[in-house]
Amino acid sequence: MTKQVQQRERVIIRFAGDSGDGMQLTGDRFTSETAEFGNDISTWPDFPAEIRAPAGTLPGVSAFQLQFADHDVTTPGDAPDVLVTMNPAALKSQIADLPAGGDLIVNSDEFTKRNLAKVGYATNPLEDDSLSSYQVHSIPLTSLTVKALEGYSITRKDAERAKNMFALGLLSWLYNRPIETTLAFLERKFAKTPELARANITAFNAGWSFGETTEDFTVRYEVKPAVMPRGLYRNITGNTALAYGLIAAGVQSKLSLFLGSYPITPASDILHELSKHKRFGVRTFQAEDEIAGVGAALGAAFGGALGITTTSGPGVDLKSEAIGLAVALELPLIICDIQRAGPSTGMPTKAEQSDLLLAMFGRHGEAPVPIVAPQSPADCFDAAIEAVRIATTYRTPVFLLSDAYLANGSEPWLVPDVATLPELNVEFATELNHHKPDGTPEFWPYLRDPETLARPWAIPGTPGLEHRIGGIEKADGSGNISYDPSNHDTMVRLRQAKVDGIAASIPPLEVDDPTGDADLLVLGWGSTYGPIGAAVRDVRDEGGKVAQAHLRHLNPFPANTGDVVSRYSRVLIPEMNLGQLAMLIRARFLVDAMSYTSVRGLPFKAVELSEAIREVLSS
Amino acid sequence: MSIPLQGGRKGLDLVPVTDEQATKKDYTSDQEVRWCPGCGDYAILAAVQSFLPDLGLRRENIVCISGIGCAARFPYYLNTYGMHSIHGRAPAIATGLATSRPDLSVWVIGGDGDFMSIGGNHLIHALRRNVNLKLLLFNNRIYGLTKGQYSPTSEVGKITKSTPVGSIDTPFNPVSLALGAEATFVARTIDSDRKHLTSVLRAAAEHRGAAFVEILQNCDIFNDGAFDVLKNPETRDTAVVRLEHGKAITFGANGEKGVRLTGRGGLEVVDTSKVKSETLLVHDVSHTEPALAFMLSRLGNVDDGVTPIGVFRAVDQPAYDDQVNAQIEQAQAAAGTGDLAALLASGDTWTIN
Ligand code: SF4
Numbered sequence: 001m002t003k004q005v006q007q008r009e010r011v012i013i014r015f016a017g018d019s020g021d022g023m024q025l026t027g028d029r030f031t032s033e034t035a036e037f038g039n040d041i042s043t044w045p046d047f048p049a050e051i052r053a054p055a056g057t058l059p060g061v062s063a064f065q066l067q068f069a070d071h072d073v074t075t076p077g078d079a080p081d082v083l084v085t086m087n088p089a090a091l092k093s094q095i096a097d098l099p100a101g102g103d104l105i106v107n108s109d110e111f112t113k114r115n116l117a118k119v120g121y122a123t124n125p126l127e128d129d130s131l132s133s134y135q136v137h138s139i140p141l142t143s144l145t146v147k148a149l150e151g152y153s154i155t156r157k158d159a160e161r162a163k164n165m166f167a168l169g170l171l172s173w174l175y176n177r178p179i180e181t182t183l184a185f186l187e188r189k190f191a192k193t194p195e196l197a198r199a200n201i202t203a204f205n206a207g208w209s210f211g212e213t214t215e216d217f218t219v220r221y222e223v224k225p226a227v228m229p230r231g232l233y234r235n236i237t238g239n240t241a242l243a244y245g246l247i248a249a250g251v252q253s254k255l256s257l258f259l260g261s262y263p264i265t266p267a268s269d270i271l272h273e274l275s276k277h278k279r280f281g282v283r284t285f286q287a288e289d290e291i292a293g294v295g296a297a298l299g300a301a302f303g304g305a306l307g308i309t310t311t312s313g314p315g316v317d318l319k320s321e322a323i324g325l326a327v328a329l330e331l332p333l334i335i336c337d338i339q340r341a342g343p344s345t346g347m348p349t350k351a352e353q354s355d356l357l358l359a360m361f362g363r364h365g366e367a368p369v370p371i372v373a374p375q376s377p378a379d380c381f382d383a384a385i386e387a388v389r390i391a392t393t394y395r396t397p398v399f400l401l402s403d404a405y406l407a408n409g410s411e412p413w414l415v416p417d418v419a420t421l422p423e424l425n426v427e428f429a430t431e432l433n434h435h436k437p438d439g440t441p442e443f444w445p446y447l448r449d450p451e452t453l454a455r456p457w458a459i460p461g462t463p464g465l466e467h468r469i470g471g472i473e474k475a476d477g478s479g480n481i482s483y484d485p486s487n488h489d490t491m492v493r494l495r496q497a498k499v500d501g502i503a504a505s506i507p508p509l510e511v512d513d514p515t516g517d518a519d520l521l522v523l524g525w526g527s528t529y530g531p532i533g534a535a536v537r538d539v540r541d542e543g544g545k546v547a548q549a550h551l552r553h554l555n556p557f558p559a560n561t562g563d564v565v566s567r568y569s570r571v572l573i574p575e576m577n578l579g580q581l582a583m584l585i586r587a588r589f590l591v592d593a594m595s596y597t598s599v600r601g602l603p604f605k606a607v608e609l610s611e612a613i614r615e616v617l618s619s
Numbered sequence: 620m621s622i623p624l625q626g627g628r629k630g631l632d633l634v635p636v637t638d639e640q641a642t643k644k645d646y647t648s649d650q651e652v653r654w655c656p657g658c659g660d661y662a663i664l665a666a667v668q669s670f671l672p673d674l675g676l677r678r679e680n681i682v683c684i685s686g687i688g689c690a691a692r693f694p695y696y697l698n699t700y701g702m703h704s705i706h707g708r709a710p711a712i713a714t715g716l717a718t719s720r721p722d723l724s725v726w727v728i729g730g731d732g733d734f735m736s737i738g739g740n741h742l743i744h745a746l747r748r749n750v751n752l753k754l755l756l757f758n759n760r761i762y763g764l765t766k767g768q769y770s771p772t773s774e775v776g777k778i779t780k781s782t783p784v785g786s787i788d789t790p791f792n793p794v795s796l797a798l799g800a801e802a803t804f805v806a807r808t809i810d811s812d813r814k815h816l817t818s819v820l821r822a823a824a825e826h827r828g829a830a831f832v833e834i835l836q837n838c839d840i841f842n843d844g845a846f847d848v849l850k851n852p853e854t855r856d857t858a859v860v861r862l863e864h865g866k867a868i869t870f871g872a873n874g875e876k877g878v879r880l881t882g883r884g885g886l887e888v889v890d891t892s893k894v895k896s897e898t899l900l901v902h903d904v905s906h907t908e909p910a911l912a913f914m915l916s917r918l919g920n921v922d923d924g925v926t927p928i929g930v931f932r933a934v935d936q937p938a939y940d941d942q943v944n945a946q947i948e949q950a951q952a953a954a955g956t957g958d959l960a961a962l963l964a965s966g967d968t969w970t971i972n
Contacts (some may be wrong), residue, residue, distance in 0.1 A: 036969050149779050181967050225971075234968045244963060251959045258719045260711075278950035280957030281945055283719055286710065288744035295708045295741070296715030299684070302702055303720040325705050415968070418960045459724050460700040460716075461635075463679045468648070470703025471687075480650065481695065 003212075003220045010050075010069030011175065011223055012077035015167070016094045017086030018061055019052050019062045022164040027064025029168055029185060033177035035235045035412050039068035042530065043235075043410045044076035044603065049265065049348040055119050056110075070224040074376070074530035076409065078605040082174075086110060086141070089119045100133040105170070107163065109142035115415055117233060117543045130170075137216050141166055148206035152199045162203035167308050169207025175221050179204070182521030229414055236413040238377035238406035239266070242336060243273035245384025247280050250306050252385070253392055253424035255280040258300035260293040260306045262315065265348040266404040270310045276549065290318040294335065298322060301331040302469075304428060306388065310336040312404075313355050314345065316362065323397050324363040330446075330455045332391035332398075335369075339403040341601045350601025351405035353526050354577040356527040359399040360555055360584070366492045368499040370394070371554035373401040375529035378413040380406060383552065385422060390502055392426045395454040395536030401554070403576075405603045406527045410525035429456035434477070443467055446479040453498035500556050509558040513547035514540070521568035521614055523593070525551040525581055528574055528604055544617050554581070562589045572596055574609055628941065630751065630825045634680050635719045641672035648698040654689060659810035659836035660757060664696055670817045671699075674724075674824055684713045686738055688730035689764050689838070690757035707738025710745040712754050718940040724824065732762050735771040735791050742831075744764045746802035748939040749828040755820075756793055756833045757810075760921075761842035774922050779841075794916040796933055797831040798909045801821045804830035805912065806930040810837060811850055815861075815928065822930055828938040835921070849926055860918065862929030867899040868915075870925075878918065886914050888925065904933040 013030070017023045024045050031043050043066040053060035067077035082103040085091040087110040098104060111126055125131050126138050145166040149159040165186070172179055183201055190197035236244075260281065262295040275284040283300075287293040294309040301307035309319065314339050316323075326333045339355045341347035355358045359371050368391050372390055374383035378401055391398040432441040433456060445467045446455050458465040467479060475482035478489050485531055511521070524532045529550050536548045549564055551557065565571050571593040573582040579595035586593055596612045598604060656662045671681065681699040685691035694701030704712050709727045714883040717725045727745075733754045734742045745752055760880035761779070762768040768781040772793060776785040797805045804826040808819040816834065823830035835846045848854045856872040868878040869891055877891040877899040891899065906912065912932040919925030 032967050036967065038969065038971060053858070077796065082637075170832045185967075228971050230971050232964055232968055232970050234964070234966050248955070248959055251957070256719065258715060260715055277957060277962070278947045279954055280959075280962075281947055281951075283947065285715065285718060285943075286738055289710060292711035292714070292744065295704075295711030299702075299712035299715030299717075300719040302712075303723065305715075305719040307715065322707050322708060327673055356836075410961075415963050418963070426727070460682045460720065461677075461680050463677065466679055466698055466700050468650075468697075468703065470701075472695070472703060473703055498745035 003218060005043070005220050005222055008221050008223050009071065010067060010073065011082070011221065012067045012079075012080045013082045013084070013171065014063055014065040014080040014094065014097070015084045016061055016063040016090035016162070018055055018089065019048060019060045020055060021062070021086045023062045023064050023086070026164045026168050027066060029182045030171060030177070031066055031235055031410060031583070032181045032185070033172060033179065034066070034068045034175075035233065036178050036181050039070065039223055039411075040072045040226040040228060041066055041068045041235065041412055042073050042076045044405065045408045047349055052420065056087055056089055056115050058089050058093050058119055061090050063090070065092060068223060070226050072226060072228070074533045075603070075606055076545040078607050084171065086167070088115050088121055091125065092119045092121065093400070098134060102134055103137065104131065104134040105137045105139065105167070107141040107167075108138040109140045117441070131203065139210075139216070143207065144210065145203050148202055149199050152195060153467070154195055154199050155278070156370040158196060159199065162200050166207035166210070167202040169204040170211045172316055173208040173211030173220070174217060175223065181210070228412070230232060232415045233412045233543070234415060235270075235410050236373065236378055236381075237408055238402055239269040239338070239408070239411065239564070240273055241378050242374070242380035242384050242400070242402060243270045245381040246274065246308060246334070246388070247277055247282065247422060248421055249385045249388035250280060250282070252421055253306060253388060253426045255304070255306035255392070255426060257308060258297060258305040259284045259310065260287050260296035260300070261285070261310045262287050262290045262293045264290070264312045264315050266340055266407045267310045267312050267315075267336065269407065270338070290315040291322060294322040294333075296320040298326050298329070298331060298333055301333050302329070302459070304457070306392070307332065308334040308336065310338070312338050312340045312348070313342045313358065314357060315345075316358055316544070320363050323369065324365065326397040327363070327367040327369060328471050329469050330395045330495075331457070332395055334387050334391055334398055334400060336400045336402065338407045339401060348603045349404060350604060351403045351527065352576050352599060352601065353403060353528070354580065354599070355401060356525075356554060356577065356580040356617065359612060361530055367441070367494060368496050369397050369399055369555065370499055370502055371399040373526040373554055374528060374618060375550055375552065377406050377409045377411050379414070383418075385424070386552070387477045389422060389424055391509045392424060393454065393505070394452055394498055394502055396499065397459060401526060403527050426457070429458040430462055433463060443478060444477045445469055446474055447477050453494060453501055503556040503559045506553050506558055507558040509549050509551060509564050511547050511549045511564055515545050518545040518547040520545070520571045520613070521547045521549060521565065521571045522613060523549050523551065523565065523571055523573050523581070523585070525554055527567075528576065531604035531606050531609055532574060534606035535613055538610040539613050539617070540604060544614065546613055546617065551581070554584075557588070565591045565593065570594065570616060572613065574604060574612065576604070610618050624643055628827045630830070631674065631676060631724060631825045632827070633900060634724045635677045635722060635934045636675045637677045641678060641959070643668045643672060645678060646671050646698050646772045647832060650695045652696050653692065655840050656889070657839040658689070659759065659838065660690060660693070662810045662813065663757065663816070663834055664693065666813055666816045670820055676724055681726070682716060683726045683728060684709045684716065685728040686733035687764070688733050690728055690730040690836070691733060693728040695931065707733050707736070707740060709733065710738060710741040710752065710754060714745055714748070714750045717751050718943050721751075721940060721944055725752050727752050729759060729791070730763070731758045731770045731772040732757065735793060735796070743796070743800040745798040746797055746829045746831060749803050749936055751828055751938045751940050753823045753830045754832070756831070757836040758793060758833050759838035759842055759847050761838050763838050763841055767841035773858060792916060792920045795913060798913045798916055798932060799913060800880065800931070801909055802831045803828040803934050803936050805932045806831070807833040807928045809834070809835045809849055818926075820929065820932065826933060827941070846921060848921065848924060854924075858924050858926055860925060860927040862902045862915065862927050862931065864902055864904045864930065866949065867896065867901050869899065886918060888918070894942055904930050906932070907934060
């Protein structure tokens with residue numbers, strides 16, 4: 001039958017099912033097809049910490065949401081237009097997010113008495129009236145898939161498992177996606193079991209044909225490609241971009257990468273990624289614990305490597321002492337904290353921005369550490385290079401503060417031309433740099449560069465520069481042990497001045513204030529960039545005047561930050577914590593900044609932020 | 620001490636050498652040594668400063684890393700590269716250094732607090748991984764720098780500031796612990812026995828992989844005389860069992876005591892005059908399994924009078940850092956060094972014109 005085709009500017013789809021249903025894979029494939037088609041995209045995988053919670057239960061629900069559009073999108077969207085639910089648990093946990101009138105695709109095979117009871121449905125929602133405000137497409141996905149795969153010599157279980165490909169085929173038909181990447185992917189994935197490859201492809205095609213023939217779907221949608229800058233694109237997650245950024249920084253600085261890491265959600269993928277790239281000389285060390293991870297990275301840095309450790313909040317707690325040592329040793333070190341909801345174990349797969357003050361102050365003594373925060377998944381690439389620039393130029397540990405939302409979320413990335421990447425020139429000390437009173441030359445490991453206040457990086461193997469460093473306070477210049485009171489005062493101030501001085505090397509905070517007369521500034525940092533941008537855009541579309549600025553450098557702040565926040569009569573700071581940046585801004589600049597906070601482990605929705613902005617504007 | 624040369628790479632094979640004959644003075648830094656007068660650490664420092672030049676290595680390729688404690692001041696006094704780090708973490712820090720720099724000879728210094736207590740985890744993992752590190756435990760069986768609390772190697776019943784009516788926890792036997800972690804080189808020596816100390820350190824230096832050396836070290840302020848039984852001319856001959864590779868294990872002034880395997884799989888001390896000499900256990904450091912070395916380590920430990928010293932175990936197994944670097948070399952040999960542009964453009968891509 002011929003179907004009507006309707007145009008859409010943007011669509012939000014959420015796939016939800018049991019952890020074993022392959023929803024993340026389905027989402028990934030749909031994303032790839034959509035990227036290939038040329039829409040702008042933003043994705044948000046939302047999955048439980050448990051690897052396989054009991055099948056069919058609420059804690060076992062795994063979801064993947066994406067927004068794609070014919071214009072640039074900055075978030076995976078607030079509420080889905082289409083919700084795909086593979087079982088009653090997925091329906092129950094997700095349905096509240098589907099607006100009235102939204103499309104609901106349900107795998108009716110899973111709505112058995114037993115499965116309904118498992119999640120507390122007294123009656124079958126597909127049969128009572130409870131879903132009457134949605135466009136319900138109740139489809140026996142499992143049995144249709146099994147039927148399509150009759151004749152394949154695969155187990156019934158494998159046939160049932162292919163239902164996610166049936167669903168993907170259906171959605172691919174519904175939005176007219178190019179399917180080549182998925183077919184190629186399935187060939188690759190099941191290269192060792194060609195029968196399974198053929199079966200999954202058949203399931204996918206069956207889903208597509210089902211869309212074409214069923215009367216359940218009368219409309220197909222079209223979302224035109226977005227206008228994006230020319231060039232080569234790929235889709236990339238934050239963790240992959242971060243790993244690539246570190247590798248690129250290694251190439252640009254000609255330093256070999258050494259990663260010391262202990263597996264932890266949601267940072268482990270960086271360890272996995274970096275461990276693949278031995279051709280770049282990357283050494284990855286899966287340590288016995290978090291402390292050994294950072295310790296080994298610091299040891300490698302002493303030897304002239306680019307030392308990196310990757311972790312999340314609980315790991316940072318454990319690494320604090322070693323990071324303090326790195327502050328004292330004044331050696332480059334990159335600490336990647338992929339923030340998750342805390343305190344303690346908290347919610348390991350859920351996002352939060354609650355480690356800002358930990359990164360700022362979480363060490364004993366005066367131990368300043370620069371902080372860089374990426375604002376989108378792809379931006380993790382540039383932020384990683386920037387963190388390395390600061391660490392190597394200023395000989396200091398640097399925090400790279402990503403979060404679970406950036407780590408797993410993805411967006412199209414305009415692959416940069418390698419020739420345009422920043423040069424990171426690192427020079428090791430090779431010469432004696434000081435004279436004793438009697439004129440004999442000697443080496444002073446703490447003689448600073450007058451401009452950056454960085455000390456020389458003299459690595460073992462360099463003749464004549466043998467020296468000892470340590471955590472005990474050092475005499476300014478010579479680096480010898482010193483308990484002299486005024487020397488300690490000098491050294492504490494020098495270390496602080498060095499970090500403060502980084503501000504001279506970072507670009508000013510840019511403000512987006514199109515009308516130039518807004519009196520409200522919305523200031524953010526990190527992964528809230530997308531939702532803040534979307535909210536600000538919505539408010540402006542209604543004629544509201546609002547300025548937006550986003551901090552990439554949290555320590556030190558860009559030199560003009562004080563001017564910017566003082567220029568606006570009102571400053572609103574949305575954060576996924578209880579107001580940590582707001583506290584810093586208030587303390588540093590005596591500005592009466594307002595906080596808007598949420599700690600639900602979920603990214604902000606654009607609507608809640610635009611609501612908050614409207615409220616301030618109207619007050 | 621003659622230990623068979625193991626097939627593989629030797630400990631110092633990748634460290635550049637020099638023809639210039641260095642002296643103890645070259646290895647002595649200009650820093651004032653700040654241990655208490657009479658501390659056993661002085662003897663160890665002198666031995667290390669004297670023996671290092673004989674290795675013929677370039678001094679700039681030697682690194683000494685320590686944690687916290689009296690012993691941990693060691694790097695400041697040695698004119699090589701050095702790092703005085705944080706409590707317990709030196710084996711981890713050194714692992715990163717040794718893995719990324721195969722051209723260095725890396726020494727790790729720690730006391731019984733550093734290695735046996737707060738850093739115990741790092742120690743056993745460095746040993747089981749067989750990282751190419753020389754780990755010297757200065758065991759004085761007491762906390763010195765914090766002024767005299769008992770340590771994880773103190774004997775049960777030790778009266779200290781923190782245990783006024785005696786400590787109650789069972790101590791570690793560091794050699795047993797290292798063997799339990801399957802360290803590929805394990806030895807024990809005594810601060811005051813310069814010749815033995817030097818020979819053990821040399822064997823450790825030449826071992827490829829992790830070499831663990833327990834040095835019994837006198838703390839004359841808080842635990843003076845802890846090892847007197849091993850030093851006193853009247854007791855030492857019957858207390859110290861000198862393990863020598865390839866020789867029957869005997870001790871006593873005239874070798875009147877010996878060690879042999881019992882029928883039940885244990886070890887026993889016997890009068891050598893009463894048994895056939897061929898029944899005595901011949902020490903072999905190269906057993907693949909650490910079980911026999913472990914049994915020797917249980918023969919006694921200072922408090923029991925009988926204390927074996929020397930090399931317990933020295934076996935040839937691939938070093939962690941060598942394998943890490945081999946994986947990189949293999950990857951590069953197979954597919955060339957990394958191409959950044961190709962990496963960034965990998966995976967599913969599309970072009971917008
Ligand atoms: S306290 Fe004991 S171990 Fe420490 S320096 Fe003094 S004598 Fe040596």
